[in-house]
Amino acid sequence: MEVNDKDTFLNNEVWVLTFGAAFQRANIYNKTATQAQKKKF
Numbered sequence: 776m777e778v779n780d781k782d783t784f785l786n787n788e789v790w791v792l793t794f795g796a797a798f799q800r801a802n803i804y805n806k807t808a809t810q811a812q813k814k815k816f
Contacts, residue, residue, distance in 0.1 A: 798804070804813055 803816070808816075
C-alpha cells in the first residue's frame with residue numbers, strides 16, 4: 776500500500792485531535808497556568 780499526502784495528512788490530524796481531546800478532558804494543566812506556560816508545555 777502506497778502512502779500518499781492525503782493519508783499522511785489524515786493520520787496527522789487524527790493524532791493532533793486525539794492529543795487535544797485527551798489534554799482537554801484530563802485537566803492536565805494547572806488552573807493557574809498562563810497561556811504562555813501551556814504553549815511551552
